Amino acid sequence: MAFESLANRLQATFDRLRGKGKVTEDDVNEMMREVRLALLEADVNFKVVKEFIAKVKERAIGQEVLKSLTPGQQVIKVVNDELTQLMGGEQSKIALASKAPTVVMMVGLQGAGKTTTTGKLAKYLQKQNRRPLLVACDIYRPAAIKQLQVLGEQLKVPVFSLGDQVSPVEIANQAIEQAKAEHNDYVLIDTAGRLHIDEKLMDELKDIRATVNPHEILLVVDAMTGQDAVNVAESFNQQLELSGVVLTKLDGDTRGGAALSVKAVTGKPIKFAGMGEKMDALEPFHPERMASRILGM
Amino acid sequence: HRYKKIDESFFEELEEILISADVGVSTVMELVDGLRSEVKKQKIEDPQQLKPLLSEKLVGLFHNQQLQSGLNIEEGRLNVIMFVGVNGVGKTTTIGKMAHMLKQQGKKVVLAAGDTFRAGAIEQLEVWGQRVGVEVIKHQAGADPAAVIYDAISAARSRGADILLCDTAGRLQNKVNLMEELNKVYRVISREVPDAPHETLLVLDATTGQNAMSQAKAFGEVTKVSGIVLTKLDGTAKGGIVIAIAGELNTPVKYVGLGEKMDDLQPFDPEQFVHALFAGLMEEYDEGNSLDNP
Ligand SMILES: Nc1nc2c(ncn2[C@@H]2O[C@H](COP(=O)(O)OP(=O)(O)OP(=O)(O)O)[C@@H](O)[C@H]2O)c(=O)[nH]1
Ligand SMILES: Nc1nc2c(ncn2[C@@H]2O[C@H](COP(=O)(O)OP(=O)(O)OP(=O)(O)O)[C@@H](O)[C@H]2O)c(=O)[nH]1
Ligand SMILES: [K+]
Ligand SMILES: [Mg+2]
Ligand SMILES: [Mg+2]
Numbered sequence: 001m002a003f004e005s006l007a008n009r010l011q012a013t014f015d016r017l018r019g020k021g022k023v024t025e026d027d028v029n030e031m032m033r034e035v036r037l038a039l040l041e042a043d044v045n046f047k048v049v050k051e052f053i054a055k056v057k058e059r060a061i062g063q064e065v066l067k068s069l070t071p072g073q074q075v076i077k078v079v080n081d082e083l084t085q086l087m088g089g090e091q092s093k094i095a096l097a098s099k100a101p102t103v104v105m106m107v108g109l110q111g112a113g114k115t116t117t118t119g120k121l122a123k124y125l126q127k128q129n130r131r132p133l134l135v136a137c138d139i140y141r142p143a144a145i146k147q148l149q150v151l152g153e154q155l156k157v158p159v160f161s162l163g164d165q166v167s168p169v170e171i172a173n174q175a176i177e178q179a180k181a182e183h184n185d186y187v188l189i190d191t192a193g194r195l196h197i198d199e200k201l202m203d204e205l206k207d208i209r210a211t212v213n214p215h216e217i218l219l220v221v222d223a224m225t226g227q228d229a230v231n232v233a234e235s236f237n238q239q240l241e242l243s244g245v246v247l248t249k250l251d252g253d254t255r256g257g258a259a260l261s262v263k264a265v266t267g268k269p270i271k272f273a274g275m276g277e278k279m280d281a282l283e284p285f286h287p288e289r290m291a292s293r294i295l296g297m
Numbered sequence: 298h299r300y301k302k303i304d305e306s307f308f309e310e311l312e313e314i315l316i317s318a319d320v321g322v323s324t325v326m327e328l329v330d331g332l333r334s335e336v337k338k339q340k341i342e343d344p345q346q347l348k349p350l351l352s353e354k355l356v357g358l359f360h361n362q363q364l365q366s367g368l369n370i371e372e373g374r375l376n377v378i379m380f381v382g383v384n385g386v387g388k389t390t391t392i393g394k395m396a397h398m399l400k401q402q403g404k405k406v407v408l409a410a411g412d413t414f415r416a417g418a419i420e421q422l423e424v425w426g427q428r429v430g431v432e433v434i435k436h437q438a439g440a441d442p443a444a445v446i447y448d449a450i451s452a453a454r455s456r457g458a459d460i461l462l463c464d465t466a467g468r469l470q471n472k473v474n475l476m477e478e479l480n481k482v483y484r485v486i487s488r489e490v491p492d493a494p495h496e497t498l499l500v501l502d503a504t505t506g507q508n509a510m511s512q513a514k515a516f517g518e519v520t521k522v523s524g525i526v527l528t529k530l531d532g533t534a535k536g537g538i539v540i541a542i543a544g545e546l547n548t549p550v551k552y553v554g555l556g557e558k559m560d561d562l563q564p565f566d567p568e569q570f571v572h573a574l575f576a577g578l579m580e581e582y583d584e585g586n587s588l589d590n591p
Contacts, residue, residue: 040322043506046313109504110529110557111385119416140557142393142424147417150438154416195532222385226319226506228534249384252469254508277384277415 007297009034010072023071028060031075042294044257045230048264056082076297083291087260091269092284094121095215095243100185101133103176103212107205107240108220109232110193113248113274115144117220118190119151120274120282125186132157133184135175137208138192139164148190155279158184168192169207176212189214196235205240216243218271221262223250229258230265237266247285248274259290303336303344311351311575318537318574319506324544328354352571358543359550359567367564368551369495369523370404375453376460377486377493380526381479381516382500384467387528387554389418391500392462393425394554394562400429404459409449410435411442411482412466422464428559432456442466442478443485450489463494470515480519496523498551503529503536513542527565528554535574 013031032053039049060066060078068074096102104121106114115138122132134152136159138144145161152159160175172189179187189208194201209217219233219242236242245262250273259270270290275281301307308329315325332351341347370376378395380388389412396406408426410433412418419435426433434449446463453461465482468475486494499522501509516522527536530553539550550565 037322040316041507043319043508046316109532111387111502113385115416141421142428143417143420146420147415150416197533222502222504224383224502224505224508226504226534226538227317228319228504228532231533232504249469251472252383252508253471253511254506257506 007072007076009038010075013072023066023068025061025066027071028057028065028075031072032057032060035075035079038295039257039260042255042257042296043224043226043229043261044294045227045261045264048230048261051264052082052086052260076295080288080291080295080297083260083294084288087263087287087290088269090284090286091244091271094125094271097215100183101176101179101187102185102216103187103189103214104216104218105172105189105191105205105208105212105214106218106220106246107191107236107242108193109195109222110141112193112220112222113246114193114220115147115151115190116277117218117246117248117272117274117282118148118188119155119279121188121272122152122155122157122186123279124282125188126155126157130186131184132186132188133175133179133182134159135172135187135189136161137168137171137189139166139168139171140192144190144192151279158182168204169211172208172212187212196232196239202239209240214243217241218244218246219262219266219268220246220248221258223247223256223258223274224252224254225258227261229261233262234265237268242266242268244269244271246270246272246274251275251281255294255296256290257294260294301344303342303347307344308333314575315537318535320537320574321507321510321541324541351575352568355540355571355574356567358540359565359570370460371495372459375450375458375490375493376495377450377463377490378460378496378498379463379465379483379486379494379520380498380500381465381520381522382467383469383502383512384415386467386500386502386505387526388412388467388500389421389425389464390557391498391526391528391552391554391562392422392464393429394559395552396425396431396462397429397559398562399460400431405457406431406460406462407449407453407456407458408433409446409453409461409463411445411449411464413438413440413442413445414466418464418466443481446482447485447489450486470512476515476519479516483520494520494523497521498524498526499548500526500528501536501539503527504532504534505536505538507538509538510541510545513546513548517546517548522548524549524551526550526552526554526562531555531561536570537574 065074136145136148270285273285410419434452436445497520555561
């Protein structure tokens with residue numbers, strides 16, 4: 001869908017206002033309505049939009065815009081600044097435990113990109129001369145173990161598996177032992193996709209967490225996710241206390257408002273962006289680029 | 298009697314509920330504006346009276362499409378169904394479920410492992426084939442998907458199969474080369490089997506937001522999508538974007554996915570779908586009324 005860019009819309013609004021002389025609070029309100037629409041069309045959650053607009057409006061009315069000769073541009077600047085700030089600074093770092101191995105656990109909904117991202121992270125760590133071990137804890141999805149093994153072979157990274165008849169808690173636990181014995185400095189645990197409302201499977205993640213004490217728990221989120229992103233992120237965060245987020249499939253043409261939603265409800269940094277299906281398609285997450293993208297600029 | 302009245306805050310709440318179901322802001326505004334004038338015209342005051350009106354309006358969007366529900370399958374020919382969609386939406390799983398459904402209806406089904414790209418994709422389909430008890434035609438990883446489909450068609454023919462379900466690799470709709478590759482698969486099917494593919498099902502993930510519209514358009518251009526399967530409705534996402542898609546592209550939703558197991562595939566039921574969309578709002582107003590009207 002071709003969205004009209006926010007800049008154009010605000011310009012149009014402003015053109016209508018021009019000739020009236022002074023920009024009033026009402027005019028700002030009208031511009032805020034355009035910002036609201038742009039954010040909703042970009043899939044930012046409507047509650048997050050509401051709070052965001054209230055905040056931006058306050059700042060806009062606090063002189064910056066009212067006094068400006070170019071109020072349209074000024075509004076965009078305020079919106080862009082706030083959005084970038086909300087999404088956080090650049091955070092493409094992964095924890096390093098004082099005592100190896102560093103344990104990283106990947107969690108998320110079905111099909112979000114966990115297994116692929118696990119492979120990509122291994123490659124990323126390899127480049128830093130790390131020695132990751134991949135752990136196949138998805139015992140449910142057909143051929144999930146095979147998928148991770150194929151990626152491991154491609155990357156020449158070892159994959160730990162006990163098949164699909166042993167509990168994921170046990171698999172994770174034994175994997176750590178092996179990592180210690182084999183001097184792997186990172187353990188990357190791939191888990192099965194699950195719904196945040198699936199109590200039994202969420203309990204399983206809690207059990208893994210309690211057993212292996214991960215240094216990172218990364219929520220993998222599909223950038224195309226709509227309004228539901230807040231429910232998912234909030235719930236995963238509450239139940240597992242995430243350390244960060246990876247946003248996948250950003251190589252598509254989605255505006256990616258889920259990024260803002262997830263950040264707003266969890267407060268956790270978005271650490272990486274998935275930019276393709278290949279193993280090297282993992283990039284640092286750039287908040288300011290994401291802000292422009294969400295706004296359609 | 299005291300009611301919760303239909304006032305601006307009622308419409309606002311309705312708007313929010315529909316937006317939070319991913320219906321999309323422009324579609325929501327159209328819908329709610331239409332409802333507003335209806336309310337004025339018919340002098341409706343009680344939200345209870347609005348309920349049928351609202352359902353009618355939304356269900357109506359799917360109405361003419363219901364005629365096209367079910368699959369275009371005929372006896373005495375090889376029916377070819379192609380599955381397309383972006384990455385991770387549930388194509389392969391839906392094929393497994395549908396194979397099970399069709400087998401239960403007494404059909405002879407064959408699966409084609411047309412995703413030769415994603416790690417473990419062929420093996421995933423094979424597991425489904427074993428589960429359901431149907432044959433899977435495959436090549437090696439990395440093979441040309443069009444060649445796999447070509448072979449699968451002849452295999453299905455020689456085995457006297459009723460239905461061939463073709464898996465394809467997930468791809469984002471803005472990838473020109475990958476969309477071209479999909480079009481090639483589509484052309485092979487059209488060339489080898491008269492009137493085929495008899496169905497091209499676009500698989501959409503209910504958690505997807507507004508991007509699903511762009512998916513529907515782009516996949517429709519390269520493969521003439523005949524229907525939608527809306528997956529992952531067992532979560533908290535509502536999949537409201539199919540309302541906008543129904544309105545704009547007139548593509549019928551044929552099935553919904555409600556889980557990861559073999560029998561978690563159901564025919565799309567517009568009434569049930571619409572009810573789930575705004576159940577929250579009406580319940581609240583129902584409760585309000587029942588509290589006020591003991
Ligand atoms: N284009 C693109 N595709 C991606 C990206 N990340 C993952 N994918 C694809 O998305 C699909 C799902 O990825 P998986 O890694 O299997 O997802 P998952 O979360 O492990 O899935 P489950 O284990 O079934 O829950 C695959 O087709 C991947 O190739 C990305 O950044 N860009
Ligand atoms: N909860 C739920 N999960 C589903 C549903 N349909 C599919 N899944 C899960 O979603 C994930 C992705 O499903 P796949 O069938 O591999 O998706 P795909 O479209 O073939 O993925 P790619 O081939 O990688 O593009 C798997 O974990 C499935 O079990 C559904 O209706 N509900
Ligand atoms: K998804
Ligand atoms: Mg996986
Ligand atoms: Mg697949």
